Amino acid sequence: xxxxxxxxxxxxxxxxxxxxxxxxxxxxxxxAFHSNxxxxxxxxxxxxxxxxSNELTDEYVxxxxxxxxKSGCDGRHVYTIDGKTYSECSFCRASCPxxxxxxxxxxxxxxxxxxxxxxxxxxxxxCVEVCGEEALTYSEREVPRxxxxxxxxxxxxxxxxxxxxxxxxxxxxxxxxxxGKEK
Amino acid sequence: xxxxETGFNLEIDxxxxxxxxxxxxxxxxxHYLGGQGSAAKLLWERVPPDVDPFSPDNLLIFSTGLLHGTxxxxxxxxxxNTFSPQTNLMSHSLxxxxxxxxxxxxxxxxxxxxxxxxxLVYLYINNDKVEIxxxxxLRGKGCTETGDLLKKELNDxxxxxxxxxxxxxxxxxxxxxxxxxxxxxxxxxVIMGDKRLKAIAVRGTRAVNVARPAELFEVSQRIHQxxxxxxxxxxxxxxxxxxxxxxxxFAWGNARTRRPGYWNPExxxxxxxxxxxxxxxxxxxxxxxxxxxxxxxxPGRPRFGYKCFGKDTYHMAAFQELDFSYDILGVAQEYGxxxxxxxxxxxxxxxxxxxxxxTDKDFPEMPADVRGRFFYLLDKxxxxxxIGDILADSVSHAARRIGNGAEAFDHNTTKKFEQLPIxxxxxxxxxxxxxxxxxxxxxxxxEGSFPQDPLxxxxxxxxxxxxxxxVPDEKFKQYFLNWKKRSDISDEATCDIVDWNEAMHYIDDSxxxxxxxxxxxxxxxxxxxxxxxNIPQTIALATGTEMDKxxxxxxxxxxxxxxxxxNVRRGLRRKDERPPEDHWAVRDEKYEQELLSxxxxxxxxxxxxxxxxxxxxxxxxxxxxxxxxxxxxxxxxDGGAR
Numbered sequence: 001x002x003x004x005x006x007x008x009x010x011x012x013x014x015x016x017x018x019x020x021x022x023x024x025x026x027x028x029x030x031x032a033f034h035s036n037x038x039x040x041x042x043x044x045x046x047x048x049x050x051x052x053s054n055e056l057t058d059e060y061v062x063x064x065x066x067x068x069x070k071s072g073c074d075g076r077h078v079y080t081i082d083g084k085t086y087s088e089c090s091f092c093r094a095s096c097p098x099x100x101x102x103x104x105x106x107x108x109x110x111x112x113x114x115x116x117x118x119x120x121x122x123x124x125x126x127c128v129e130v131c132g133e134e135a136l137t138y139s140e141r142e143v144p145r146x147x148x149x150x151x152x153x154x155x156x157x158x159x160x161x162x163x164x165x166x167x168x169x170x171x172x173x174x175x176x177x178x179x180g181k182e183k
Numbered sequence: 184x185x186x187x188e189t190g191f192n193l194e195i196d197x198x199x200x201x202x203x204x205x206x207x208x209x210x211x212x213x214h215y216l217g218g219q220g221s222a223a224k225l226l227w228e229r230v231p232p233d234v235d236p237f238s239p240d241n242l243l244i245f246s247t248g249l250l251h252g253t254x255x256x257x258x259x260x261x262x263x264n265t266f267s268p269q270t271n272l273m274s275h276s277l278x279x280x281x282x283x284x285x286x287x288x289x290x291x292x293x294x295x296x297x298x299x300x301x302x303l304v305y306l307y308i309n310n311d312k313v314e315i316x317x318x319x320x321l322r323g324k325g326c327t328e329t330g331d332l333l334k335k336e337l338n339d340x341x342x343x344x345x346x347x348x349x350x351x352x353x354x355x356x357x358x359x360x361x362x363x364x365x366x367x368x369x370x371x372x373v374i375m376g377d378k379r380l381k382a383i384a385v386r387g388t389r390a391v392n393v394a395r396p397a398e399l400f401e402v403s404q405r406i407h408q409x410x411x412x413x414x415x416x417x418x419x420x421x422x423x424x425x426x427x428x429x430x431x432x433f434a435w436g437n438a439r440t441r442r443p444g445y446w447n448p449e450x451x452x453x454x455x456x457x458x459x460x461x462x463x464x465x466x467x468x469x470x471x472x473x474x475x476x477x478x479x480x481x482p483g484r485p486r487f488g489y490k491c492f493g494k495d496t497y498h499m500a501a502f503q504e505l506d507f508s509y510d511i512l513g514v515a516q517e518y519g520x521x522x523x524x525x526x527x528x529x530x531x532x533x534x535x536x537x538x539x540x541x542t543d544k545d546f547p548e549m550p551a552d553v554r555g556r557f558f559y560l561l562d563k564x565x566x567x568x569x570i571g572d573i574l575a576d577s578v579s580h581a582a583r584r585i586g587n588g589a590e591a592f593d594h595n596t597t598k599k600f601e602q603l604p605i606x607x608x609x610x611x612x613x614x615x616x617x618x619x620x621x622x623x624x625x626x627x628x629x630e631g632s633f634p635q636d637p638l639x640x641x642x643x644x645x646x647x648x649x650x651x652x653x654v655p656d657e658k659f660k661q662y663f664l665n666w667k668k669r670s671d672i673s674d675e676a677t678c679d680i681v682d683w684n685e686a687m688h689y690i691d692d693s694x695x696x697x698x699x700x701x702x703x704x705x706x707x708x709x710x711x712x713x714x715x716x717n718i719p720q721t722i723a724l725a726t727g728t729e730m731d732k733x734x735x736x737x738x739x740x741x742x743x744x745x746x747x748x749x750n751v752r753r754g755l756r757r758k759d760e761r762p763p764e765d766h767w768a769v770r771d772e773k774y775e776q777e778l779l780s781x782x783x784x785x786x787x788x789x790x791x792x793x794x795x796x797x798x799x800x801x802x803x804x805x806x807x808x809x810x811x812x813x814x815x816x817x818x819x820x821d822g823g824a825r
Contacts, residue, residue, distance in 0.1 A: 023467035039396035045388035132411035132472030
């Protein structure tokens with residue numbers, strides 16, 4: 001694959017769990033920014049970032065919302081890092097049916113971090129802005145944008161190949177012809 | 184729509200199991216703010232003065248502050264009020280963390296608890312779902328242990344729990360209510376235990392709305408940035424390893440022995456190593472950029488958190504070093520006892536043993552070493568076993584129960600409450616008034632805005648006042664500029680200073696603001712992010728009601744005077760307003776009483792410390808004057824005491 005010359009901006013929130021004090025200012029600011037009208041209401045349950053915390057085990061992990069998944073998981077895995085134990089949920093960014101993280105409490109719709117997208121753009125997302133301890137930091141970096149290569153199969157080819165593997169070439173061609181007639 | 188407040192209280196009757204969601208008056212916040220202010224009004228209206236603190240009719244009130252849940256940083260101190268069996272007066276306590284804001288997100292400004300459950304229960308609040316649940320399986324469990332067990336039982340790590348330990352269950356007067364690593368001291372855990380309420384677990388997913396969003400958020404961020412970058416707020420004791428101040432100047436043992444010159448560099452190095460070898464993390468409270476709490480893992484003990492002077496009280500009472508406090512604090516936290524008064528109670532008992540007033544028979548199988556003795560007595564007290572049953576009633580009551588001269592060893596209480604172990608030389612007029620007339624029981628809850636000491640040179644004093652934004656009035660700058668010797672200050676200035684110091688605490692405790700960014704902290708450096716000149720604006724932007732400095736000051740006066748009336752109705756009089764006799768070596772009774780009279784007059788109180796009808800009416804408290812007259816406490820003829 002030949003990298004092209006174009007680049008794209010990758011925006012990242014970097015998390016340092018050792019620096020988190022558990023204050024949850026990030027949750028407050030996130031929910032305020034995303035309320036409508038902006039800043040009119042505060043509700044950490046609507047924040048797209050959560051500090052998973054347990055003062056008994058010294059666990060403080062800020063997690064920001066990633067993709068929605070329809071399936072839950074048993075969440076049974078336990079990580080031991082530097083002698084401290086963390087549940088699988090501590091690091092998972094998904095909004096899922098297993099827990100109430102990143103589910104809008106009124107509508108039940110999933111929430112996802114949008115890096116506080118706004119016009120004009122902010123210097124950095126609000127959660128990072130209010131984190132006095134640099135447990136959250138923001139980085140933007142340019143990475144090469146991947147160009148589709150002529151030699152590589154496109155998305156359509158990949159999809160057709162997969163269908164043919166599953167149903168056989170003849171069945172796929174026959175069905176495509178039927179669909180063509182129907183149209 | 185109600186802004187900043189939810190407009191609803193949760194009323195819980197533990198005797199009948201009745202649970203009600205009650206709307207509050209729309210003009211309540213404008214006159215009484217929230218927190219302690221509106222709680223005092225409930226106590227005035229609903230608990231007649233003859234109600235014994237252990238009666239089911241006593242109320243236990245958990246209040247959010249008016250500004251909890253808004254974007255304003257460091258608004259997170261939950262306020263607990265009730266009547267105390269130790270003082271028979273209004274108990275006032277606070278704890279940091281996350282409980283208050285979570286309660287507001289659940290849709291309530293207060294939880295008002297009355298009655299008594301037949302056996303241990305806990306209260307579960309999840310937005311509109313409120314249940315009184317069996318808690319007999321939590322009997323004897325530690326405070327943070329209870330929090331952890333409830334989070335697992337409710338399958339929700341986001342639940343915020345306030346719980347009592349064994350001390351509260353056994354109605355120990357020094358029992359605290361603990362939430363995570365924060366603790367409500369000063370006589371509230373005993374009533375929670377008396378009501379058989381082991382814990383409250385709260386979870387809220389509702390919004391708190393604010394009146395003028397963009398402006399409030401901007402102001403909040405400005406304050407947040409000032410706090411984050413400033414050494415003028417937060418608990419500097421969390422990071423300052425030089426603690427010579429407390430150890431060289433405060434009294435050790437049962438507030439008895441001063442050890443000037445105790446502190447030395449080798450000791451500091453040894454203690455610093457103990458701290459950082461066992462420090463897991465410094466943590467903060469909800470929406471606050473400061474990290475005032477040191478969390479320590481000590482071998483073989485539960486992980487605990489401490490702040491401020493809390494790390495010194497046990498080893499100073501026992502004449503030991505910091506490692507002893509680290510060893511016992513985790514145990515004490517799980518039992519749920521006040522770390523200011525409890526070590527004094529234990530040291531008092533050991534003094535009585537030494538003096539022969541108590542004997543070895545009172546302490547069966549007690550270890551010979553002092554460390555072992557502290558653990559032994561702590562255990563006896565929280566279980567109310569043997570002598571522990573008497574000591575559990577606090578120094579003042581225990582001294583009277585023991586008798587035989589024990590009363591003379593009760594030398595560090597005011598209004599029957601253990602004071603900080605400070606024994607100084609010459610009287611400090613402002614401190615005399617604060618300790619005498621304060622109704623928050625601990626000087627740390629009364630002092631705080633005006634510096635403790637003058638600065639030595641005129642140049643330094645000018646430099647200080649030139650950047651002093653917190654002063655409510657220019658006259659305080661003049662007082663400070665003209666102040667050269669600690670005890671040499673006019674009575675007029677003293678009254679004003681005490682009034683300002685008090686004002687900030689009454690405002691903080693009604694708004695839910697933390698003293699480390701406001702009322703307590705200005706005395707050290709003067710550079711606090713919250714003060715009389717910007718707090719009115721934050722209230723106005725959050726609530727949408729008009730608020731300015733004179734109106735907020737009047738609110739302080741109204742709340743402060745109402746609390747005085749609450750206590751006066753229960754018998755508080757001039758004779759009770761005495762700092763410990765040995766607090767200062769040199770005393771002048773005539774001067775002190777004259778100063779006290781001047782302060783009463785300044786406050787609009789009569790010679791017994793009772794607010795006059797005129798004062799009450801000026802503060803829209805005519806209903807209080809009517810009641811005091813009806814009871815014969817105020818004389819309608821002259822407004823004086825009968």
